[in-house]
Amino acid sequence: MSYRTILGILHRQGSASGLLDYALPFVARHEAHLIGLHARALPITAASPLGMPIIDPGLMHPEDDGELRELFERRAKAEGVLHEWRSYETVAGDAAISGIESARSCDLVMAAQNDPDADAQEKSDLEALLFETGRPVLLVPHGMKPAKTAAPKRIMLAWNGSRQATRAAFDALPLMREAQNVEVLVLDTMDTLRQDASMAGTAIAEALSRHRIDVTVRTEESAGRSQYQAMNDCVAESGADLLVMGAFARGRISEMIFGGLTHDMLRNMTVPTLMAH
Template identity: 45%
Template sequence: MSYKTILAVLQSKADAGRVLDCALPLATRFSAHLIGVHAEAIPIPYVTPMGFPDTDFIAASAEMNQQRSAEIKALFDARAAREGVSYEWQAMENVSGDSAVSALVAARASDLIVVQQSDADGKSGSLANVETLLFESGRPVLFVPYAVSVQTSFRRVMVAWNGTQQAARATFDALPFIREAEQTEILSLDATDSYEQDGAVAGVDIAAALARHGAKVTFASEVTGDLGAGEAIENRIAETEADLLVMGAYSQSWLKEFFFGGATRTLLRSMPVATLMSR
């Protein structure tokens, strides 16, 4: 397995550079075709006090949208050409103007989607509805933190494992990264005995399966105690210096819940490292 079609979702000039800093090296590394997607909103008709459409306003808005799209395209084309990768550009115009939602068709035909993490404070200028990509594309999404630089070598991978379908999907979707990593840790939190597993050895099976692919795997089991799952994972990332987190996702509505019965939003807000998620 390899990533042969990578989709880069570029919402604005503010996030385009950071997304391309991640997507372009990956396209080169995997000899993949890179697709850049950007959408602009259709200008909303504005009515003057006299009740007539303000055609000047509509025309000015359309011109601004076209200029913004052209600038992002120029950035994408220049950088992709400089890297020498196979690439194409898709520009769209619709009511939402949301590049993430607009990218769904292309996303479903891609091996990997690269998009910037949502900035709750709006400092990045990105307004993409990125959870739509995760829950409706059926493809793995690699989130690029908006406040942390990403080194795409991904030498140390951490897999947040709880034995669910979503965790399994994410783990095997990340296999190209896991096989190349210097170390992959399977992290099991608060594992309990059930009819499906023995809590004491939860995660051992997936560690063995990855090792058969040539991955260098270690295993860790922790009890969160008073910490939420998100905080516990953050602490473990800091301890191990992991540079890629792999995790399954479930539920909807702003990614309220992930795994282990529903982790807090702490990890989404901070996102200390690049994070690959699948559903």
């Protein structure tokens, strides 16, 4: 298994350069084909209090399409990457929503984390990519300045035995084969009828090791911290430069209302994070 077709979601000018810094060396390493995708918001006409038509300037980005395309193509050519450009015009101007259909024909989707402090209209619906595409999504933290060398050396796999975690683990195999070590992290283990807590993570570690991957298992307790805080602490302690995890085991609406690990990690990731649902 390898990544041959990769979709890059280029939502806004401000985040595009950082995403390309990470994505282009990644694509070059895997000798893949990169699709750059952007959606431009259509101007929305409304009526003023005096009945005059007005256009909401906050929903207009007329410069984005041409500038983003030029940036994407110039940098892809410089990197020697096979590439193509796709552009859409929609009311919302959300590249993540516009990219759902394209993503279903790709091995991997790459996107930049939303700026947690940005206005809602400036954010992209990354959850839709996870929920609607059936493809793994690799997110690059907002403001990250990645090294041009690129390949992850240490990967942390967040493991809870769920379908989502299983999907993420095997979707990340090409990356794990590049890494020097993969650490399986099991948080807050419990004895169940099917598994002793002390054995949690061992079966997936053994399966990954058969792919000639150097794997270790680590068990930790949240100990009063939120799960995302505990996970980020473990990432920092291990020196991992990529996190792999399942997404929305509780469901998207449930997490939006009550909170959950996926929702928290989308806002608080500290390293590039591959998620799968």
